[in-house]
Amino acid sequence: MSEIITKLKLKIHALIFWQTSLGDIANNIYGLKLFYKYSFKNNSFKSKESEIAFLTKQYHIVEKGLALPNPRLGFGKQKIILLLDKSKKYEEKYGEDKLIISIKNCLSEYIEFNKKNNIKIEGSYFDSILSFIGLSKQQELGGTLSINKNELKKNMSLPFESFVKSRFSIRDFSSEDVDVETIKRAVNIAKHAPSVCNRQSWKAHVYTKEEQILSLLKIQGGNNGFTKSINKLIIVTTNIKAFTTLENNQIFIDGGLFSMNLVLALHSQGIGACCLNTCFPFTSEKNVKSVGNIDANERLxxxxxxxxxxxxxxxxxxKKKDLNEIIKIN
Ligand SMILES: Cc1cc2nc3c(=O)[nH]c(=O)nc-3n(C[C@H](O)[C@H](O)[C@H](O)COP(=O)(O)O)c2cc1C
Known part of the structure; x- marks a missing residue:
């Protein structure tokens, strides 16, 4: 009897996800459900991660403003008032961590910018910034960085075009173990990917145990013929808690940017890689999360x-498309 029920369940599952559009609807409902459960709205937060993402986004507005060619005098007042309010609450709860020091450094630079432009640092607005900054430690964390073109050129001397063109998806690896330290180096490079308001919501889950890798690859299903050749597995995820209203798709955009950087970073370290899609029913996503020890609030x-x-x-x-197929100069 239970065998019949299992078979029936599999049939219904296949019908929903592969033969009708119901699977797409179910997948979107699942995505929305997760999004509303974990994301933040109207500047109120259900988790520390969301607070961090909000504060990062908010102080980034200030550091971005300071890096403009001609910042508008007194720019960002309303944003900074909100930043101060939320930062103070955060500091009360979690203390003066790196994020708070970054915000304080950034606001110190904001004060200096105003001073240089002969704005009088007085009144309740500037007082509240100064009292928040207090005696914060000066470190190169938040604010702006001046870069010398000649110095920059030295770091840009590698032939990027040939480097990018020399990367291919590899599906036939050597049996030699990939050193976890090399993977760490690649992730450390990849983290320099851009992300919406610098929220860096990504995570690289690295799997090193054969049994777990094989279980995850089995769920993935697109690795037939080279499953055994894969030595280590990475699953890139992004944290929904870092996103807010109208940012549902940003979860995948930021995750994609990080993944691209990671694939190139692995290439730079001499490690071969093949991206493996996670375009499957949410039931499989849940399986991956359970086998891969990934939190519910992450998207694959x-x-x-x-x-x-x-x-x-x-x-x-x-083969890549011709340039004229993918470019439209307006
Ligand atoms: C998000 C993503 C998912 C992919 N999934 C698979 C997969 O499941 N199995 C596979 O063999 N290749 C997969 N690929 C590799 C593509 O087939 C490959 O990137 C494409 O053919 C271009 O080849 P190249 O990477 O050598 O430039 C995937 C690539 C991306 C970007």
Missing amino acids: IMMIGIGNIKDNYKVAIS
């Missing part, structure tokens, strides 16, 4: 199968 962006590079191997050419 992609898996990345990695391995060391063989002396000789083949890749799919995966």
Whole structure:
């Protein structure tokens, strides 16, 4: 009897997700449900992560303003009043951590900018900024950074075009173990990807145990023929708690940008990689989260199968479109 029920369930599952549009609707409802459960709205927060994301976004508005060619005098007053209010509440709860120091440094620079432009630092607005800054430690955390073009050029001397063109998805790795330290180096490089208001909501879950990797790859399903060749597995996720109204898609955009950086960073470290999609029913997403020890408030962006590079191997050419097919100059 239970066998019949299991078979029936599988049939219904297949019908919903593969043969009708119901699966898309169910997937979107699932996404929305998660989004409303964990994201923040109207500047009120259900988690520390959302508070961090909000404060990062809010003080980024100030540091971005200070980095403009001609910042408007007294810019950002309403945003800064809100930033101060939320920062004070955060500091009361969690103390003066790196985020608070970054905000204080950024606001110190804001005060200096106003002073330089002969704005009198007086009145309740500036007083509240000064009292919040207090005697904060000066570190290169928040604010702006001056860069010398010649210094920058030294770091840009690598031939980017040939580097990017030399990356291919690899599906045939050597049996040599990928060193976790090398993966860490790649993730440390990849974290320099841009993200909406610098919220950096991403996480790279790195799997090193064969059994767990095989279970995750089985759920993924797009790795037939090279499953055993994959030495380590990374799952990139983003944290819904860092997002607010109208940002549902941003979860995937930021996650995608980080993933691209990570694939290139792995390439720079001599590690081969193949992105593996997570375009599957939410039931599979839940399975991945359970097997992969991933929190419910994260969305899966992609898996990345990695391995060391063989002396000789083949890749799919995966021909790229011609420039005129993908560019429209207006
Ligand atoms: C998000 C994403 C998901 C992918 N999923 C799979 C997959 O499940 N299995 C696979 O073999 N390749 C997968 N690929 C690799 C693509 O097939 C490959 O990137 C594409 O053909 C271009 O080739 P290239 O990476 O060598 O430039 C995926 C790529 C991306 C970006």
